[in-house]
Structures are given as structure tokens and as C-alpha cells.
Amino acid sequence: MRKIEAIVREEKLQDVLDALTAAEITGITVYQVMGCGTQRGCAGVVRGQKVYTQLLPKVKFEIVVSDEKWEKIAIDAIRSSAATGHYGDGKIFAYDLDTVIRIRTGETGYDAINGSKMEE
Ligand SMILES: Nc1ncnc2c1ncn2[C@@H]1O[C@H](COP(=O)(O)OP(=O)(O)OP(=O)(O)O)[C@@H](O)[C@H]1O
Ligand SMILES: [Mg+2]
Numbered sequence: 001m002r003k004i005e006a007i008v009r010e011e012k013l014q015d016v017l018d019a020l021t022a023a024e025i026t027g028i029t030v031y032q033v034m035g036c037g038t039q040r041g042c043a044g045v046v047r048g049q050k051v052y053t054q055l056l057p058k059v060k061f062e063i064v065v066s067d068e069k070w071e072k073i074a075i076d077a078i079r080s081s082a083a084t085g086h087y088g089d090g091k092i093f094a095y096d097l098d099t100v101i102r103i104r105t106g107e108t109g110y111d112a113i114n115g116s117k118m119e120e
Pocket of ligand 1 (some may be wrong): 006008033034035036037038039040058085087088089090091
């Protein structure tokens with residue numbers, strides 16, 4: 001299983017959610033976060049003073065998918081919906097994840113991520 005974390009512009013929240021939904025990604029956690037990247041959140045000179053490090057509001061997505069095929073689908077959806085081409089568009093991190101448990105059923109791993117439809 002793979003875990004994807006993506007930090008994007010806060011105004012891109014709905015666009016990214018829509019793209020993930022269209023790509024049939026279901027499990028999504030979203031956080032409001034503060035952060036800075038290589039420009040250290042620098043807005044240049046503010047009121048005559050050079051600003052060194054400031055944190056800017058961003059939105060963070062956490063998504064766990066079953067395999068690398070779904071990882072690619074999710075990353076493509078995030079990139080295409082979050083990009084503006086300007087500094088500060090965000091970053092995507094991905095890594096292996098060992099354990100997933102669906103609390104309701106006790107299912108683990110792949111079964112805990114996929115294929116649980118609500119019963120009639
Ligand atoms: N190395 C990192 N570790 C943790 N979080 C990061 C890292 N780089 C960026 N972020 C997070 O992503 C947000 C957006 O980063 P940003 O897009 O500015 O990255 P960047 O590397 O500076 O790229 P760019 O040059 O396109 O601006 C940051 O506010 C921060 O929350
Ligand atoms: Mg940056």
C-alpha cells in the first residue's frame with residue numbers, strides 16, 4: 001500500500017477534491033496547515049523590511065491507496081488540478097504504508113481500502 005501526502009494552495013481545495021473524486025479515489029483526509037517551501041514563504045520586501053521566513057496557509061491531503069497504479073492515478077489528479085505554474089503550487093510526498101484496518105469489519109490491507117459499498 002502507498003500513502004500520498006500533498007500540500008497545495010488553499011484555494012485549490014475544491015478543484016483537487018473534484019479531480020480525486022473524478023479519478024475514483026475514495027478515502028481522503030484534508031487538513032488546514034501552515035508551511036513554507038524553498039522560498040521560505042518569502043513575499044519579498046514587506047513594508048520596507050525584508051521578510052525571511054513566514055508560514056503561508058496551505059491545504060494538506062492524505063490519501064492511502066492499494067498499489068502503485070492507484071498512486072499514479074492520484075498523483076496525476078492532484079498535479080493537474082493543483083498546478084498554476086507559479087512558486088508555491090505545493091509538493092507531493094509518497095511512501096510505503098504497512099497497515100490499514102477498517103474498524104467496522106476488522107478487514108486489513110487491500111480489503112480495508114477497497115470495495116466497501118453501503119448495504120441496502
Ligand atoms: N521539503 C518539504 N518538507 C515539508 N513540507 C514542504 C517541503 N517543501 C514544501 N513543503 C510544503 O509545501 C508547501 C508549498 O511548498 P512550495 O510549493 O513553495 O515548495 P517549493 O519547493 O518552494 O516549490 P516552488 O519552487 O514551486 O515554490 C509549503 O508551504 C510547505 O507546507
Ligand atoms: Mg516555494
